[in-house]
Amino acid sequence: MARLQPVRGTHDILPEDGRRFRHIVETFRDIAERYGMAEIATPVFEFTEVFKRSLGETTDVVMKEMYTFEDRSGDLITLRPEYTAGIVRAFISGGMHQNLPCKFYAWGPMFRHERPQKGRLRQFHQLDVEVLGAAEPTADIEVLALAWDLLSALGLADKVTLELNSLGDADSRATYRAALVDYFSAHKDRLSRDSLDRLERNPLRILDSKDEGDRAIIASAPLLTDYLNPDSAAFFDAVRAGLDALGIPYTVNPRLVRGLDYYTHTAFEFTTEALGAQGTVLAGGRYDGLVEQLGGPPTPGIGWASGIERLAMLVDDPAPARRPIAVVPLGEAAEREALVLCHRLRRDGFVVDMAYRGNLGKRMKRANKVNARAAVILGDDELTRDAATVRDLDSGEQREVAMADIAAALAPYRQQVA
RNA sequence: GCGGGUGUAGCUCAGUCGGUUAGAGCGCCAGAUUGUGGCUCUGGAGGUCGCCGGUUCGAUCCCGGUCACUCGCCCCA
Numbered sequence: 129m130a131r132l133q134p135v136r137g138t139h140d141i142l143p144e145d146g147r148r149f150r151h152i153v154e155t156f157r158d159i160a161e162r163y164g165m166a167e168i169a170t171p172v173f174e175f176t177e178v179f180k181r182s183l184g185e186t187t188d189v190v191m192k193e194m195y196t197f198e199d200r201s202g203d204l205i206t207l208r209p210e211y212t213a214g215i216v217r218a219f220i221s222g223g224m225h226q227n228l229p230c231k232f233y234a235w236g237p238m239f240r241h242e243r244p245q246k247g248r249l250r251q252f253h254q255l256d257v258e259v260l261g262a263a264e265p266t267a268d269i270e271v272l273a274l275a276w277d278l279l280s281a282l283g284l285a286d287k288v289t290l291e292l293n294s295l296g297d298a299d300s301r302a303t304y305r306a307a308l309v310d311y312f313s314a315h316k317d318r319l320s321r322d323s324l325d326r327l328e329r330n331p332l333r334i335l336d337s338k339d340e341g342d343r344a345i346i347a348s349a350p351l352l353t354d355y356l357n358p359d360s361a362a363f364f365d366a367v368r369a370g371l372d373a374l375g376i377p378y379t380v381n382p383r384l385v386r387g388l389d390y391y392t393h394t395a396f397e398f399t400t401e402a403l404g405a406q407g408t409v410l411a412g413g414r415y416d417g418l419v420e421q422l423g424g425p426p427t428p429g430i431g432w433a434s435g436i437e438r439l440a441m442l443v444d445d446p447a448p449a450r451r452p453i454a455v456v457p458l459g460e461a462a463e464r465e466a467l468v469l470c471h472r473l474r475r476d477g478f479v480v481d482m483a484y485r486g487n488l489g490k491r492m493k494r495a496n497k498v499n500a501r502a503a504v505i506l507g508d509d510e511l512t513r514d515a516a517t518v519r520d521l522d523s524g525e526q527r528e529v530a531m532a533d534i535a536a537a538l539a540p541y542r543q544q545v546a
Numbered sequence: 547g548c549g550g551g552u553g554u555a556g557c558u559c560a561g562u563c564g565g566u567u568a569g570a571g572c573g574c575c576a577g578a579u580u581g582u583g584g585c586u587c588u589g590g591a592g593g594u595c596g597c598c599g600g601u602u603c604g605a606u607c608c609c610g611g612u613c614a615c616u617c618g619c620c621c622c623a
Contacts, residue, residue, distance in 0.1 A: 133614070192547065210623085238623080243547070246616070247623080322620065337617080388622095397623095408623060435623030458581060492583035500583090507581060519607060521583070525564050 137242070137250025147449060148440045150255075153235055154229075155281050156255045160233035163274045165257060168232040170214040172239075176204040182213035182422055183388050192238040197378060199235045207239035211256035211433055212415065213422070216410065217291055225363075228427070230262030235436070247438050248405035255439075257412075260419065260433035265363055268414060269370030271430050274378045278434075279398060280442050288398045288409060290366070293384035295352065295395055296360035298417060304355035315345045332385040341481075352382050360393065367394055373477035386411070390418040394430065401536055409442065452481040454495030454521075458488055458507040460530055466506050467522055469516075469534065476535050478542060495521060501541040503522035504534060 132139060141149055157167070164515045176196050183190050195207035208214050210212055224230050227261055234256045241250060257274060272290070295301050308331045312319060320339040327334065335346055356364065371378055374418065378396075386395045395413035403409070412432025419427035451471060457466035470480045480496050483491045488505070495503045505517040510528065517538045519526035529537040 136614070193621080204570090240622080244615080245618090248621090248622095291593070326619095331575070333621090386622095405618065406622075409622065433623060437623060454583090456582085488581050489579065489583075494583085496583040503583080505582075509581080518581075524583090526582085 135250070137244035139249065143246070145440065148443060149436060152282065152436055152439050152443065154253070154279055155234070156322050159274060159277050159281060160257060162277075163231065163232040163270060165231045165274075168215060168218065169236065170211075170218045170234070171208075172237060173205050173207050173280045174214050174217060175190065176206040178213050178217050178422070179206050182390060182418055184390070187388060189191065189240065189388070191412055193242050195239045195282055209238055209240045211238070211254060212258060212390075212418070212429075215256070215258050215431075216228060216260070216419055216422055216424070216429065219427075220422060220487055222418065225261065225425050225427055227360055229267065230258075230260040232256075232258045232260070232436075234258075238463045241494075242270065243260055245404075245406065247403045247435070247441060249437060253436040254433045255410075255436060256431065256433045257427060258530050259539060260429045261427050262427040262430070263416070263451075265366035265370065268367045270457060271412070271432060272367075272371060272377060273374055273431055275398065275434070276374075279410065282439060284400075284409070284439070284442050287402060287442055288400050289379060291381040291384050291397050291399060292371075293352070293395045294356060294364035294367075294393055295385065295391055295413070296361060300355055300357050300360045301392060304350070304352050307350045308332065308334070308356060308465065311349050314344070318345060330385075333383055335383040346383070363393055386413055390421065392416045393477040396432070398434075400442060402525065405436065407542070408435075440545070448542065449499075450479045451499050451501040451541070452479040453541060454491070454498065454500035454503040455482040456491045456495065456503050456505045457482070458505070462506040462508065462511055466509060469506070469531075473535065473538070478535075478538060502538060517522075 138278075146274070160167075164271070176194070180190055189209050195208055197205055200203050211234055215234065218231060219225070235254065237253050238253050239251055240247060244250060251438065254315060255278075257271055257272055276285075276290070297298045298306065308325065312323070312327050312334055314332060316324065318335065318341060320342050321333045322335050323342050326337075334342065335344065335349070337343065353361075362525060368378075368380075376519075383484040384395055384397060386397075391413040393414040393416065396411065397408050399407040400409050401407065410432055411434075412430070414428070414430040415421060416428040418429060419425065455466050455470050457463045467481060470482050473480045481496045481525065490505075492503065501520055502521055505519060505526075507517075510516050511531075513528075515528050515530050516534060517526050518529050518534070522540075526539075
């Protein structure tokens with residue numbers, strides 16, 4: 129260690145970033161609650177088994193990216209690399225299937241041991257939404273609408289495109305997968321190395337290979353859409369009709385496949401050009417088999433997650449901070465008086481800043497630096513009259529106000545923002 | 547995990563074809579101005595030139611390694 133650095137791929141959220149971060153989270157909570165979602169918080173670590181069983185043994189996340197360790201009682205523990213598994217586990221262990229559907233939202237840190245890049249960290253934060261116990265396409269539509277509302281509220285509507293696909297139900301997906309394996313196996317000699325690997329582990333992923341040679345082969349590969357059975361096709365139609373009705377723009381991308389094993393039916397990604405290789409800003413889909421796979425009662429589910437740091441890179445301005453009132457005492461008697469005044473004003477809902485030391489000039493400088501909207505100057509003169517000087521720091525105008533009337537005199541500055 | 551680029555003050559960046567005290571702007575501190583901030587002027591603090599090693603009389607500069615960041619791949623939010 130010795131080096132005074134944050135661990136690779138982690139970073140501090142300093143106050144300026146913090147405001148932006150908080151703005152995103154607050155916008156998210158507000159909108160999620162409008163959709164009747166309830167906040168849930170699950171532990172940052174779980175038994176390793178929870179992630180292995182839900183994500184799939186052969187997933188990259190499980191194979192090479194998990195922070196896994198043995199704790200002091202010998203249990204195998206993993207820092208959560210994503211939210212869904214933990215929430216589904218909580219759903220099962222909390223016996224919440226009695227009261228369906230469950231609509232959850234959550235946010236917090238995630239951990240993945242990847243090579244860091246812009247927009248890709250080892251500790252990062254996600255917003256997350258999960259709806260459990262709803263098999264209807266209406267749930268898909270609602271969950272997508274929530275995502276769209278959030279991105280719009282953050283001012284990202286035109287920086288982002290929604291790509292949509294359907295993987296079909298388990299049957300459709302299995303037949304399609306078999307067809308794909310047949311097709312690609314026939315072209316094995318021309319496939320890239322990476323894709324040969326994918327052929328073993330997750331053949332669907334070959335479809336969004338960036339390799340040029342692969343692309344030529346992919347061009348005439350069987351299309352997922354042709355393998356959707358009637359139920360799956362009808363489901364996908366219903367989702368699209370819903371989005372159309374709500375005026376939510378999207379493009380169908382038949383090559384969109386998600387990396388994790390548990391997805392069925394709807395799969396989607398909101399992507400942007402603005403973040404280089406890490407263009408996915410919000411992504412998710414339906415996972416009808418997951419709850420059962422984790423040992424719960426058969427329960428359909430759908431959800432998404434979004435990277436807060438990635439959103440933060442796209443959001444224009446941090447939410448403005450409230451401008452404080454600066455209290456400026458002169459002399460010991462005034463100092464005592466000022467302390468009481470600060471207290472009173474804060475209890476009254478004002479943001480108040482008082483320097484700990486310095487003469488009038490110093491303190492006024494500080495008032496300016498903290499972007500105070502107004503200053504209350506308390507000196508001997510004023511004290512003898514039981515009054516203070518209230519100075520508007522934008523206009524430079526000031527007047528003397530009786531102590532009893534200070535709060536009223538400051539009222540116009542109460543909610544001023546930068 | 548694989549390949550490329552970068553690393554000089556708190557921040558943004560100059561610079562040294564290898565040579566003695568390494569610079570600027572912004573920011574910070576102080577003074578001009580002991581009861582009035584912003585503007586201006588003056589002064590000041592702040593650097594193991596990422597770290598370790600090598601070559602050399604001499605390395606911030608060249609070489610190797612390492613760490614961090616960054617771009618692309620893999621994968622993903």
